[in-house]
Amino acid sequence: MPDRDAVSWTAMIDAYVQAARFREALEMFHEMQYSNVRADEFTMVSVITACAQLGALEMGEWARIYMSRHRIKMDVFVGNELIDMYSKCGTVERALDIFKEMRIRDKFTWTAIILGLAVNGYGEEAIDMFHGMIKVLEAPDEVTFIGVLTACTHAGLVDKGQELFLCMTETYKITPNLVHYGCMIDLLGRTGKLTEALETIGQMPMTPNSTIWGGDPAGSL
Incomplete structure (x- = not known):
């Protein structure tokens, strides 16, 4: 596949995530950047999921900067994954910030923040x-x-x-x-x-x- 577009790269990154090969997913994302193919919100969902599973907070923060620079919108799916990532990395305040920023929330948004608070010791919250x-x-x-x-x-x-x-x-x-x-x-x-x-x-x-x-x-x- 000599000419890979964002859809092709995202499919490969997501395949690694689904196979629980999270480091390889992030490596594939780096290759995507070297190929000058711009990611979209679907790519970022997979990338942030990989960061969450690895506890790779620094990479997750870089992913947010990337989204801001390339004006990738934070839809409900990206927002949910960001909440999960920050929660898994123990930065509950950032998870709450994302929750508050989200204009649209679904059942999974609420569940992610409840789980994040619970496992980090914020029972009452x-x-x-x-x-x-x-x-x-x-x-x-x-x-x-x-x-x-x-x-x-x-x-x-x-x-x-x-x-x-x-x-x-x-x-x-x-x-x-x-x-x-x-x-x-x-x-x-x-x-x-x-x-x-x-x-x-x-x-x-x-x-x-x-x-x-x-x-x-x-x-x-």
């Missing part, structure tokens, strides 16, 4: 964000609930966690999976409610795995 999501009529999904249950774990909010677990099953009709149960058991265990944790394990409709018996459920995301 994540729960507040969850309630904000509900107010704008964005229906949470199973990943959103992993985020907000993780937030309850970090904040030690047993009653709130149990309330949200019930809300997930009864209000939103979401069937809990292993990660949801893992969050609840982790929450109960951390707050000294070992009997309730064991009872919850006994009530699970699936066989407990290593996540249930001693892992960090949110760490599997």
Whole structure:
């Protein structure tokens, strides 16, 4: 393929991302620049995803500068990936800045910021964000609930966690999976409610795995 355009380069970069070959995705992006082919927002989604998975904050910041210089718009997909990247790199303030800048937000935007806050220890803020999501009529999904249950774990909010677990099953009709149960058991265990944790394990409709018996459920995301 002697004459590659932005679509061709983006397809190759994304293929590496989908194969979890993130360093090679970024190397391909560098080759794209050397070939004087300008990236677009679709390219940047893949590039920022690779940065997020590698925890490559410096490269991610460069990607934002590149977007600004080339007037690539930050659509909802780019914004969501930026929130995820900054969260994974521990720079929650920047993730919040991106969230506030976004004129259009979808369910994945809210879920990304809730998860980002939760896994970085901002439990109360994540729960507040969850309630904000509900107010704008964005229906949470199973990943959103992993985020907000993780937030309850970090904040030690047993009653709130149990309330949200019930809300997930009864209000939103979401069937809990292993990660949801893992969050609840982790929450109960951390707050000294070992009997309730064991009872919850006994009530699970699936066989407990290593996540249930001693892992960090949110760490599997």
